[in-house]
Amino acid sequence: ETQDFLDAFQKRIDAEEKIEPNDDMPEGYRRTLVRQIGQHAHSEIVGMLPEGNWITRAPSLRRKAALLAKVQDEGGHGLYLYSAAETLGVSREEMTEELLSGKAKYSSIFNYPTLSWADMGIVGWLVDGAAIMNQIPLCRCSYGPYARAMIRVCKEESFHQRQGYEIVMFLARGTDAQREMVQDALNRWWWPSLMMFGPHDADSAHSEQSMEWKIKRFSNDALRQKFIDATVPQAEFLGLTLPDPDLKWNAEKGGYDHGEIDWDEFWRVVKGHGVMNRDRIKARKKAWDDGAWVREAALAHAEKREARKQA
Numbered sequence: 001e002t003q004d005f006l007d008a009f010q011k012r013i014d015a016e017e018k019i020e021p022n023d024d025m026p027e028g029y030r031r032t033l034v035r036q037i038g039q040h041a042h043s044e045i046v047g048m049l050p051e052g053n054w055i056t057r058a059p060s061l062r063r064k065a066a067l068l069a070k071v072q073d074e075g076g077h078g079l080y081l082y083s084a085a086e087t088l089g090v091s092r093e094e095m096t097e098e099l100l101s102g103k104a105k106y107s108s109i110f111n112y113p114t115l116s117w118a119d120m121g122i123v124g125w126l127v128d129g130a131a132i133m134n135q136i137p138l139c140r141c142s143y144g145p146y147a148r149a150m151i152r153v154c155k156e157e158s159f160h161q162r163q164g165y166e167i168v169m170f171l172a173r174g175t176d177a178q179r180e181m182v183q184d185a186l187n188r189w190w191w192p193s194l195m196m197f198g199p200h201d202a203d204s205a206h207s208e209q210s211m212e213w214k215i216k217r218f219s220n221d222a223l224r225q226k227f228i229d230a231t232v233p234q235a236e237f238l239g240l241t242l243p244d245p246d247l248k249w250n251a252e253k254g255g256y257d258h259g260e261i262d263w264d265e266f267w268r269v270v271k272g273h274g275v276m277n278r279d280r281i282k283a284r285k286k287a288w289d290d291g292a293w294v295r296e297a298a299l300a301h302a303e304k305r306e307a308r309k310q311a
């Protein structure tokens with residue numbers, strides 16, 4: 001890749017032009033997108049598991065219908081995202097194999113167990129809330145197919161966040177036992193939610209280049225700060241306590257200061273040693289293996305149709 005080519009590409013990015021699948025692009029740009037979109041797709045699909053776990057135990061038909069719809073949406077998000085990644089010349093089979101072999105990552109957050117019904121509320125409120133904070137800027141990502149996919153994904157995420165918040169609100173206004181259950185869930189999910197945004201900027205290997213290419217529009221720390229600032233007043237409104245004694249308003253910076261994130265825990269989970277990592281990959285592998293005959297049948301059918309067209 002010549003410097004002229006790289007400069008011309010950067011000029012298009014700086015002019016806010018969208019890059020489309022058939023455009024020339026630096027190999028590093030393509031690789032970064034395949035990595036990020038692939039990881040994002042895997043997260044959506046793996047993310048169906050912790051909530052799918054509660055569908056049969058939802059406390060009412062209305063709750064069950066909403067949760068079912070939400071989990072189904074996540075499956076849809078995964079499919080859009082795999083398709084967006086496929087426009088970069090990688091196949092879904094390759095991406096799935098990378099997930100199953102441990103080469104491709106997926107969000108750390110989905111390696112924590114969902115222990116009570118209150119977790120469904122807290123996951124919607126915090127995890128989907130964090131996802132929206134991270135994904136709204138991706139609607140302006142320089143790569144066209146990813147940016148366009150994110151628009152619909154974000155609309156649906158916003159419904160997910162509200163269904164979670166509504167569950168939390170209901171429990172927070174409920175009996176002592178319900179309030180305790182929801183506070184316990186909040187205590188367990190707060191820190192992992194902050195970890196979703198990724199390592200500190202100083203430790204983030206890809207941020208600088210990704211921001212230059214306008215794949216990322218904000219740094220990990222900037223988005224984490226925006227999320228904290230939006231969430232603290234919501235917790236106060238609910239009468240719940242965020243499990244961080246160092247959390248306090250800093251008038252000078254116009255945001256909240258917070259305690260240190262346990263980065264050892266973060267990297268442990270990212271490297272496959274969280275509570276649920278093994279179960280998640282086992283479930284994905286089973287689904288992939290059990291679905292092999294469907295993929296084979298669909299392929300055979302497509303080949304037969306193609307042969308008939310040729311004849």
Ligand code: ACO
Nearest residue numbers: 040043044105106107108131195196197198204205206207
């Ligand atoms: N969980 C697992 N791995 C992570 C996480 C996390 N929360 N945060 C960062 N990492 C990984 C990165 O993938 C990277 O590893 P790699 O080089 O093997 O790919 C490494 O840690 C270093 O991090 P960064 O340099 O900061 O990586 P990046 O620039 O890709 O930023 C981020 C990470 C913010 C997650 C980015 O990839 C992103 O915005 N992705 C799209 C959104 C997404 O995937 N959301 C998934 C959860 S939301 C949902 O599914 C509902």
